[in-house]
Amino acid sequence: xxEPLLQLEGVQTHIGPYxxxxxxxxxxxxxxxxxxxxxxxxxxxxxxxxxxxLWQASSGRIRFDGRDITASATPDIAxxxxxxxxxxMGIFTDLTVRENIVLAARSGPVDSARLxxxxxxxxxxxxxxxxxxxNLSGGQKQMLAIxxxxxxPRRLLLVDEPTxxxxxxxxxxxxEAFKALKAAGETILLVxxxxxxxxxxxxxxxxxxDGRIVHSGPxxxxxxxxxxxxxxxxxxxxxxx
Amino acid sequence: MTDMAEPSSVSELPITRTDWLPLALxxxxxxxxxxxxxxxxxxxxxxVAGLAMGMMIFLMASGLTLVFGLMDIINFGHGVFISLGAxxxxxxxxxxxxxxxxxxxxLNLTLLGLCIVAAMAVTGIxxxxxxxxxxxxxxxxxxxxxxxxxxxxxVAEQAxxxxxxxxxxxxxxxxxxxxxxxxxxxxxxxxRVVAVGIGLLVFIAMQLVLNRTRLxxxxxxxxxxxxxxxxxxxxxxxxFVSVFVAGSALAGLGGVMWAFYRQTLTASMGMEVxxxxxxxxxxxxxxxxxxxxxxxxxxxxxANYVGFLAPKLALISNxxxxxxxxxxxxQGLFPVARR
Amino acid sequence: xTATSIPALFDETRVxxxxxxxxxxxDLPRSRVLSFILLAILAILAATPFLFSGSQPLSTAxxxxxxxxxxxxxxxxxxxxxxxxxxxxxxxxIGGYGVAIALERLGxxxxxxxVGLAAALVLxxxxxxxxxxxxxxxxxxxxxxxxxxxxxxxxxLASQLSEIxxxxxxxxxxxxxxxxxxxxxxxxxxxxxxxxxxxVAYYLVFxxxxxxxxxxxxxxxxxxxxxxxxxRxxxxxxxxxxxxxxxxRTAASVIxxxxxxxxxxxxxxxxxxxxxxxxxxxSIMIDILLMVVIGGMGxxxxxxxxxxxxxxxxxxxxxxxxxxxxxxxxxxxxxxLIHPDRWLLWLGALFIISVYAFPGGIVGRLRQxxxxxx
Numbered sequence: 001x002x003e004p005l006l007q008l009e010g011v012q013t014h015i016g017p018y019x020x021x022x023x024x025x026x027x028x029x030x031x032x033x034x035x036x037x038x039x040x041x042x043x044x045x046x047x048x049x050x051x052x053x054l055w056q057a058s059s060g061r062i063r064f065d066g067r068d069i070t071a072s073a074t075p076d077i078a079x080x081x082x083x084x085x086x087x088x089m090g091i092f093t094d095l096t097v098r099e100n101i102v103l104a105a106r107s108g109p110v111d112s113a114r115l116x117x118x119x120x121x122x123x124x125x126x127x128x129x130x131x132x133x134x135n136l137s138g139g140q141k142q143m144l145a146i147x148x149x150x151x152x153p154r155r156l157l158l159v160d161e162p163t164x165x166x167x168x169x170x171x172x173x174x175x176e177a178f179k180a181l182k183a184a185g186e187t188i189l190l191v192x193x194x195x196x197x198x199x200x201x202x203x204x205x206x207x208x209x210d211g212r213i214v215h216s217g218p219x220x221x222x223x224x225x226x227x228x229x230x231x232x233x234x235x236x237x238x239x240x241x
Numbered sequence: 242m243t244d245m246a247e248p249s250s251v252s253e254l255p256i257t258r259t260d261w262l263p264l265a266l267x268x269x270x271x272x273x274x275x276x277x278x279x280x281x282x283x284x285x286x287x288x289v290a291g292l293a294m295g296m297m298i299f300l301m302a303s304g305l306t307l308v309f310g311l312m313d314i315i316n317f318g319h320g321v322f323i324s325l326g327a328x329x330x331x332x333x334x335x336x337x338x339x340x341x342x343x344x345x346x347x348l349n350l351t352l353l354g355l356c357i358v359a360a361m362a363v364t365g366i367x368x369x370x371x372x373x374x375x376x377x378x379x380x381x382x383x384x385x386x387x388x389x390x391x392x393x394x395x396v397a398e399q400a401x402x403x404x405x406x407x408x409x410x411x412x413x414x415x416x417x418x419x420x421x422x423x424x425x426x427x428x429x430x431x432x433r434v435v436a437v438g439i440g441l442l443v444f445i446a447m448q449l450v451l452n453r454t455r456l457x458x459x460x461x462x463x464x465x466x467x468x469x470x471x472x473x474x475x476x477x478x479x480x481f482v483s484v485f486v487a488g489s490a491l492a493g494l495g496g497v498m499w500a501f502y503r504q505t506l507t508a509s510m511g512m513e514v515x516x517x518x519x520x521x522x523x524x525x526x527x528x529x530x531x532x533x534x535x536x537x538x539x540x541x542x543x544a545n546y547v548g549f550l551a552p553k554l555a556l557i558s559n560x561x562x563x564x565x566x567x568x569x570x571x572q573g574l575f576p577v578a579r580r
Numbered sequence: 581x582t583a584t585s586i587p588a589l590f591d592e593t594r595v596x597x598x599x600x601x602x603x604x605x606x607d608l609p610r611s612r613v614l615s616f617i618l619l620a621i622l623a624i625l626a627a628t629p630f631l632f633s634g635s636q637p638l639s640t641a642x643x644x645x646x647x648x649x650x651x652x653x654x655x656x657x658x659x660x661x662x663x664x665x666x667x668x669x670x671x672x673x674i675g676g677y678g679v680a681i682a683l684e685r686l687g688x689x690x691x692x693x694x695v696g697l698a699a700a701l702v703l704x705x706x707x708x709x710x711x712x713x714x715x716x717x718x719x720x721x722x723x724x725x726x727x728x729x730x731x732x733x734x735x736x737l738a739s740q741l742s743e744i745x746x747x748x749x750x751x752x753x754x755x756x757x758x759x760x761x762x763x764x765x766x767x768x769x770x771x772x773x774x775x776x777x778x779x780v781a782y783y784l785v786f787x788x789x790x791x792x793x794x795x796x797x798x799x800x801x802x803x804x805x806x807x808x809x810x811x812r813x814x815x816x817x818x819x820x821x822x823x824x825x826x827x828x829r830t831a832a833s834v835i836x837x838x839x840x841x842x843x844x845x846x847x848x849x850x851x852x853x854x855x856x857x858x859x860x861x862x863s864i865m866i867d868i869l870l871m872v873v874i875g876g877m878g879x880x881x882x883x884x885x886x887x888x889x890x891x892x893x894x895x896x897x898x899x900x901x902x903x904x905x906x907x908x909x910x911x912x913x914x915x916x917l918i919h920p921d922r923w924l925l926w927l928g929a930l931f932i933i934s935v936y937a938f939p940g941g942i943v944g945r946l947r948q949x950x951x952x953x954x
Contacts, residue, residue, distance in 0.1 A: 052472055078474030090469030092462040099458050106474050148473075315721050378936055383721050387664045388873060388935045395866060395928030403922060512862075516732040519725035527719075556736045560729055564714060571718045 093134030296440020304488030310528025326496025368489025675844025750855020876941025
């Protein structure tokens, strides 16, 4: 078995006085889409932010492509090849759609083949190409945020709840876009609350609760095993209410 | 793929509405003043003088608002960079005094240019040190920033006293920049015309950098969401330092113009003008370069018109303008979106 | 005595009951050295007319009393509320001008003093409330910039409206008879000192200053003061808990302005003069800022210590520096650096170091010293 692209070992994170992650271990194999599931406040977003270096892990180890990035600064982690789409999308509303993409492509202009592929995934962006991104709808901003993450080839995409707050039709097009990204061989770690989206997209799945990993394995196991689903998602649901 | 199902109609009407109201304030104000002033020639004279003053204030204020916008740093020591820029002219005016006395536009303007270069170099370097020593330890705390930059101001003003002496130093405008252009009844001081030119030039250059270069995009992006800029792989610290240095150098440039306008150097001249600078960046919207530009012109024009019509009121006209603007728009003319 | 509504913030060293605790609002110095220094300052200030002869020590002592009030009231803003005002000298000046203008226009009577002080207090409260409401509802840093702007406008106004304020020259005026040197309340000398109107005036300054200081101490230890500190620590949380941040901070700003106006009235009464340089100047504003930070933000007692040190240094240390500077003449740069005009340079550096390394200032150091020994 080849070494996973991303490896978390016993990662703990404190935010101010609060202990959020209590030892998180999981792997993201290269070329696959790993789903990170769990109820609100389980620590999914914190996990992504910790990988990205936006919170500093207080203990444990994060390895990316065999390299220890636990203590690296955010820009260095990004330069190592990790793209991040935060939950709030992080769109620069004052900049145009084009300018948002230009900034995301650090090494220079995006070549036209890649641009066509990107805009093929998210055609709406083409229409608003030269308008301030603040004018986009929520769904379009989400598309822009993902387009930004793939403006240049990256090794790993971290995406935080891309379907949050979207209308059903937009959720479906988002799922199609992720299927296309999978087909293109991207490695993705995707946080989701929407179990349907998770079940059709995920290769592997990691379930978190209260800052810990409570389950990890192939997505197919979770989809077929009703009792496991009941236990994990029932637990999530109960805890949620 | 479609976005027709989006509940919001924003996507159907993706029109950037330029916020023209604040922009219209300036011409509206100028026109409104005309009937009160009566004589068109006095009006032109006052308007040009006001524009020149506005440009000088803009030069001094632009760096501060830029630094605030990107770094969320409020630098109460900004004034000392104005003073420092002013004193730096001495480095050039001393050895090249003859160029200033020569009756040659080219030599005179070159001298002014050299003064500006010297001032921007000195203030840029001191700005880098100031950022490292004074400001960096207090990122994130406005209270400490105000205190520490105030402390930096005190120390730097005293250092100016120790280096150049505590008594005011007179300086002279280069020969051909003295006096005024006279067109019929209209009198326009030459130096003020130069100030308008330099102010416009700097404003246009800033706009170009901010809108047409990657650096500018990064600055604008960093104003809104510094964390995302880092997540895209840019080292925001480097950006911070360069913007702080640029902001200090701009203050130095403003200091040169201010020095030649006042023709006297004092260590506290920067802090004295900071009052206007703060008013202007509050009016413009903290962090907005365009707002700072409009605010500077607005404040200077009002001061000039009021000074002509009711001299006693001119002293508090700035405060009144600020109060009115804040009542109209509590965040300033062009509120800056943050985070 | 002290009603504290937030038990969690109640320090076990602040024991209820007892006259002293009541007087000090249960906010004791909490350091033996600090207590000793404070007591010494109090005793010396109380007995100055009988300890020293000549007018210089008495003037210095009066100035110390006034600055204690001025600095303590600024501490209410900076230390307890976490907002930086640059208009404190404006209120100091308004107090001074209120008394000065009233005494000059209405004659040398106690009524004039009362009218002038009342007018100054009303104007200060209105101005402080207006500035607070206009700026604090947006952002706390607006407050700093706007106070700076308004204060400088008022300073210019005061020097321009010379028919009323005397312009740059300021106003000299007569005091009520009881405060003039010719007034002799006692026929016999007391402890070998002839008690005259100047001594009465000194005690007026002393007791009013003491009273205002104790009131401020009471205030910062009241529930109101606790809320201010909670806002300082976490504005958003305080807002979320239902405290109206703008209202509390504006109220603090008004109270602080009132105390500064009282201090201004005292200094005008003591000097029999008020002008832009004695109360309104920006350099006094800087001095106040330095004193609060170096003394210790949010301690109140820091005001007593730093005001005392500062005024003494202004009166005596600069003479020493002068001597040192002259002695070193001939050496390059050095005499320039310890020239008395340069003392702000060193204070500024001390100030910056204080903000970074000793946010508790002198009082914080003294208290720390005690707890580390204990």
